[in-house]
Amino acid sequence: MNDFPAVDFIKISGERIRQLEKWQESQRIRFKRLDLLNLSFIHPSYVNENYAITFNNQRLEFLGDSVLGLSIVSWLYEAQPKASEGELAKLKSHLVSAENLACVARDHQFGKMLLLGKGEENSGGRDKKNILADSLEAFLGAYYLDQGWEESNRLVLEWLSPHNFIQNNFIIDYKSSLQDLCQKLYHEFPRYELVGSQGPEHRKVFTIALYIQSQKVAEGMGNSKKSAEQNAAALAYQIISQNQPKTF
Numbered sequence: 001m002n003d004f005p006a007v008d009f010i011k012i013s014g015e016r017i018r019q020l021e022k023w024q025e026s027q028r029i030r031f032k033r034l035d036l037l038n039l040s041f042i043h044p045s046y047v048n049e050n051y052a053i054t055f056n057n058q059r060l061e062f063l064g065d066s067v068l069g070l071s072i073v074s075w076l077y078e079a080q081p082k083a084s085e086g087e088l089a090k091l092k093s094h095l096v097s098a099e100n101l102a103c104v105a106r107d108h109q110f111g112k113m114l115l116l117g118k119g120e121e122n123s124g125g126r127d128k129k130n131i132l133a134d135s136l137e138a139f140l141g142a143y144y145l146d147q148g149w150e151e152s153n154r155l156v157l158e159w160l161s162p163h164n165f166i167q168n169n170f171i172i173d174y175k176s177s178l179q180d181l182c183q184k185l186y187h188e189f190p191r192y193e194l195v196g197s198q199g200p201e202h203r204k205v206f207t208i209a210l211y212i213q214s215q216k217v218a219e220g221m222g223n224s225k226k227s228a229e230q231n232a233a234a235l236a237y238q239i240i241s242q243n244q245p246k247t248f
Contacts, residue, residue: 045117057138064141101133
């Protein structure tokens with residue numbers, strides 16, 4: 001880490017230093033090396049128009065991409081023990097997608113911190129998806145160099161909130177999750193019962209009732225018994241997670 005090229009600190013103006021300090025305060029973070037933080041916001045278009053500046057944020061982006069990937073993959077591996085390799089890959093691709101990273105960057109006001117060339121500035125570069133996503137990865141690379149792995153990993157999981165993202169956007173296996181929750185709370189497994197089906201043979205819709213402690217908690221519908229059970233389990237899991245009743 002010690003041989004990483006530093007931007008000449010003198011070239012960071014007093015106004016820019018104050019801007020960086022104010023932004024850090026708003027994000028509740030603190031860099032030891034302000035030049036690394038500043039570098040993470042330097043877009044290549046800015047360097048092209050400022051010949052006194054030698055480096056842009058692309059090398060940091062390369063590093064930050066790996067920091068982000070390792071953090072997310074490690075979390076997924078531990079948090080989703082029953083997910084297949086394909087499911088894990090799908091979840092990772094959504095979490096580290098440009099769309100998601102750009103949303104995170106917007107939430108943390110990256111747009112106003114970017115140093116852009118005039119052409120990129122005039123074309124709305126401060127809110128472009130790819131520029132914001134790249135700058136977030138560059139920032140994570142800088143943060144890793146400045147703070148180390150443990151703190152960088154903590155920040156990734158805090159800022160990207162992968163647990164909330166998955167809860168809001170994906171159903172991996174609610175039947176398994178509900179089974180674990182019921183075993184913990186009630187010391188028994190949920191029971192599924194086919195209520196009926198309707199529609200032609202090639203387009204049947206099944207209705208499944210879900211029982212816990214002999215009481216019907218939810219119903220789910222689907223074009224297969226398995227999907228109907230998953231939908232019933234998803235509803236029951238939501239009900240129990242919100243209320244956590246001792247008995248029904």
